[in-house]
Amino acid sequence: MESAKEKLHEINEMAAEYQLFLISQGVTPNDAKKSMVALQALYWQAGEQMKKLLVAIENKPVDGFTFRMLIVTAYSILDSLEIAAKSAKIGKSVDKKYTLVPETHSIKLMKLYGKRKTGEVETTDRDYLKFLRSFISAHPMGTTRSLEGFMPDNYAFCKFVDHVSENPAPLDVPPGADYYVQVLDGGKHWDEVDFYINSSEIWAYVKSHYLQLIDTIRNTMVERIANTIENLKNTQLPTFPDEANLDYLDKLVMEDWKRGGNQHEDLMRCKLALQSLNTFQWEIRPEQTLKKAIWRYVQKISNTLQSMKFENEFGSCKDISVLMSSIGCDHNQCSNLWDMLHEQYAFGIDCEDYEEWGVNNYQKCSFESEYNCAWRRKKYPTLLIPLTPELNQNERIGIVTACYQGTYWPRSEIARIYFLVVLPEFVNKYHLYDKLCEMESYELFQYLIACALIETEESNERIQHRSIHR
Incomplete structure (x- = not known):
């Protein structure tokens, strides 16, 4: 076994x-x-x-x-x-x-009646086990109707089940039998209705x-x-377009359903982000940088679906954590940022109106908070007062940790404060102070990702430039 x-x-x-x-x-x-x-x-x-x-x-x-x-x-x-x-x-x-x-037909010790006895109705081992399960355990009266051919009357009930002892009652015990079942029926067959069981x-x-x-x-x-899996690997996905295309994205969502739906939430995040970029009033560079990055990620999903190798368990969450870590966000801050994303939107199965085979499984959450732009503009200056150039990163992270542990501020607000306290150079370089105060969580999350992408692009360019001139 x-x-x-x-x-x-x-x-x-x-x-x-x-x-x-x-x-x-x-x-x-x-x-x-x-x-x-x-x-x-x-x-x-x-x-x-x-x-x-x-x-x-x-x-x-x-x-x-x-x-x-x-x-x-x-x-x-x-x-x-x-x-x-x-x-x-x-x-x-x-x-x-x-x-x-x-x-x-391994069970030989069966007492059968009517068509079952004559062989007109074939009785299998499973039939007999089902009969025993129903009959010798406590059962409602209606279930006795399914016992036709195992009992002589239209109905019958089990009185008791006893083990056959070494010195049994003076009854004709069949060879191998070790249990005796006494039955109550309609009263016409008292002598022939009881039966034995060979438990082995x-x-x-x-x-x-x-x-x-x-x-x-x-x-x-x-x-x-x-x-x-082999059939799906050999089924070609639609040709991937060079530029972001929402119609293609919807086709990819449907292909993902056919291949298990593993990438559904990430595809919903990508779709909402692309649609939102059309409404955000951003500078050209962050908008174009984020759009290209999203489309590269969609292509990554497309390649994953084509190969049927789902190795990245955490999807976009892991990729974003790697990106934000590169600019100085620690593990807790990456988690706080993820809270910022989901504060305003639900994706995939988290949606109240989630639909199977849906291409629009994302929705805005009804969320009101006392922590608004006015609160931030009043609070941020007090946080900046103790910050001096001598404070190292760990000390600055300690200030943010104290805010987290000593207040009831939500994690999305802690995420904003982290940039303000721990990454002031990043905030100044990308003129983020007003945006940290004014933008709603979802838009700010996207904008911070765009700035991080630009920062890593510039860092890579500097590294390549230095390697060329060595």
């Missing part, structure tokens, strides 16, 4: 990629995600529970109540595997409905079906994932 646990771990690990196959079959992203979670959960639902079930079976219980509970658990474990397979479109397809049910046959079926389900699910997933 250890190999089964390893395969369940593989299923858990592959579940995210398996969404690609489901989406390629027309399953919506939301339903594909539900299937993914169902497959991931099998490691615990089936693996951990089966481990405990096997221990209980090995202990050879000798009371009917424990046996009942083990039957219910065994059926539930198999059912979790079968339902997960069904949601993942694994198994035999009939009218677009999937089943992964064995037609095994039940557990042999449970183990074999368990292994078969895991093998089928795992092997199917491996094959389908490989084929799907």
Whole structure:
């Protein structure tokens, strides 16, 4: 059973990629995600529970109540595997409905009636386990209707389940039987309605079906994932335009959905940024610098989608952190800046009106703050008074940290103060004081990124110039 646990771990690990196959079959992203979670959960639902079930079976219980509970658990474990397979479109397809049910006949000790007894209705091991799960556990009366062929009357109820002792009651106990079930029915068949169970046959079926389900699910997933990824790699994306193009960006969003939706939030950020640049009243250089940088990032996403290699887990967050670190922002400041971005806008699944296959999954948040331009123009001069040229960067960061720890100012305001206190040269060079006071969070975030890009471009140019003249 250890190999089964390893395969369940593989299923858990592959579940995210398996969404690609489901989406390629027309399953919506939301339903594909539900299937993914169902497959991931099998490691615990089936693996951990089966481990405990096997221990209980090995202990050879000798009371009917424990046996009942083990039957219910065994059926539930198999059912979790079968339902997960069904949601993942694994198994035999009939009218677009999937089943992964064995037609095994390992259980020999069955008491059958009517068409089941004559063989007109074939009875599988699974049928019998389902009957036991329903009948010998506590169950509502309505479920007895599904017992046709296992009981002589239209309805019947389990009175008790007892273990067959070494000195059983004077009844005709079949070979191998270890449990006896007494039944209450309509009263016409008192002598023939009780039956025996050979638990070893039940557990042999449970183990074999368990292994078969895991093998089928795992092997199917491996094959389908490989084929799907190969097909997507060979499916060319639309030709990437040299200049920013919102129509192309929408096409890329839809292609991203087909390839798992991993880049959706980043694409939404890029789309909003490009649209916003058309409304911001900026100088030409920061506007053009940011637009080109955004489009380079979109091209990076396009290349990632084409290659199907999603290596950058943190996407634009990581790229922006690297950029801002290059001009003197520490880890905490990069985190504060990210707060500034999301203070006014929500992206992707964070949107209240989020839509599957949506190309406009971003929205402005309703946000009002007492920290406005007037508050900043009053507060900033008091922060600048203690700043002297002798203060090093760590001491300046300490002043910002004190503001963070000793006030209730939001992180977006701490992000503004950081530039003012720690990076005064950067603020002066790009004339940011008024912008730090006046701009709303989203626009200021974009403008700071643009200035950081210009700074790194100039730094690279200086390095190249020095290397040429050496």
